[in-house]
Amino acid sequence: MSDWLKRELSSHLAPAQAPHALWERLERPPESLAGKARSWTRWPIAAMLTLAAAAGAYWLPARPPESEFPTQLLAVQSAGRPDPSGDWALHCTLPARKVVYQVAAFSPQRIPVSPMVIASAPGDGIGCRQCHSTIVN
Amino acid sequence: MVLEGTERELVRACQRGDRDAFRALFEIHKDRVYSVALRFSGDPSDAMDIAQDTFLKLFSCLGSFRGQARLDTFIYRLVVNRCLDRKRKLRRLLPLAEDWASTLRATGDGPVEALLRTQMRGSIRAAVEKLPPELRMVIVLRYTEGLAYDQIAEVLGCSPGTVASRLNRAHKTLERRLAHLVSEKGGGRV
Numbered sequence: 001m002s003d004w005l006k007r008e009l010s011s012h013l014a015p016a017q018a019p020h021a022l023w024e025r026l027e028r029p030p031e032s033l034a035g036k037a038r039s040w041t042r043w044p045i046a047a048m049l050t051l052a053a054a055a056g057a058y059w060l061p062a063r064p065p066e067s068e069f070p071t072q073l074l075a076v077q078s079a080g081r082p083d084p085s086g087d088w089a090l091h092c093t094l095p096a097r098k099v100v101y102q103v104a105a106f107s108p109q110r111i112p113v114s115p116m117v118i119a120s121a122p123g124d125g126i127g128c129r130q131c132h133s134t135i136v137n
Numbered sequence: 138m139v140l141e142g143t144e145r146e147l148v149r150a151c152q153r154g155d156r157d158a159f160r161a162l163f164e165i166h167k168d169r170v171y172s173v174a175l176r177f178s179g180d181p182s183d184a185m186d187i188a189q190d191t192f193l194k195l196f197s198c199l200g201s202f203r204g205q206a207r208l209d210t211f212i213y214r215l216v217v218n219r220c221l222d223r224k225r226k227l228r229r230l231l232p233l234a235e236d237w238a239s240t241l242r243a244t245g246d247g248p249v250e251a252l253l254r255t256q257m258r259g260s261i262r263a264a265v266e267k268l269p270p271e272l273r274m275v276i277v278l279r280y281t282e283g284l285a286y287d288q289i290a291e292v293l294g295c296s297p298g299t300v301a302s303r304l305n306r307a308h309k310t311l312e313r314r315l316a317h318l319v320s321e322k323g324g325g326r327v
């Protein structure tokens with residue numbers, strides 16, 4: 001090996017002085033490590049809370065409110081059908097209508113929503129009213 | 138006083154939890170640890186992380202240190218292991234800003250000479266940076282710390298013959314990669 005390379009390596013790879021901040025970093029690690037640990041635990045907790053909130057927001061309005069009234073019968077009769085015992089597709093058909101019914105049914109003031117606003121045909125919205133019987137016509 | 142004690146007394150004081158002893162031990166070995174970390178990683182920020190990890194490990198395992206090896210060898214092993222464990226993709230050895238700052242600090246030469254020296258340093262460090270980790274570590278221990286072959290062998294846990302072989306391979310690789318510097322300077326005497 002050439003002397004030139006030895007000399008250059010010794011010169012350019014010479015020892016360096018450690019920064020003063022190194023000792024300060026050594027004195028801090030327990031706190032920073034604890035902070036890191038806390039920050040890592042925050043993410044799963046936040047994710048779980050978000051998921052729980054999303055699931056709650058989705059499922060709670062869809063749950064039919066408990067009622068002592070024969071809601072299915074009332075809904076069919078209010079739609080003007082002569083035979084309440086007929087075979088009805090009692091479900092919330094269009095998502096937009098369902099959402100309007102849900103909002104009205106579960107808003108704190110129980111905002112009355114006219115079926116005319118939502119239903120363009122006589123049979124529309126029956127399923128929603130059956131599910132969400134607190135709506136006032 | 139702890140600072141005036143021998144290495145063994147210092148270690149015993151550390152084992153008793155003496156904070157001053159820890160500080161004294163740190164002051165003795167900080168430049169050594171940081172230099173190896175810096176020359177191996179090539180990045181001051183990485184070197185700080187490696188040095189911090191090394192001292193934390195040292196302080197935590199000093200209780201089990203029974204003096205079966207010299208303390209400096211023990212510390213070299215710690216820093217070498219931390220360097221080799223760090224499988225980070227290597228970047229340039231020193232940031233450009235530091236090169237320019239070094240250029241400005243080089244008061245002994247004119248600006249052209251200083252710039253040439255800076256470029257030379259960059260080329261050499263970049264060539265060292267490209268060496269495989271086991272060859273690079275041998276180069277750092279040899280040229281940064283000035284360790285003898287048997288000391289390097291003790292730190293790396295291999296035979297002196299292996300150290301010689303690695304050094305030889307590293308030298309040949311570096312000579313090949315830096316050949317352009319030799320020819321540019323008319324025989325390589327910069």
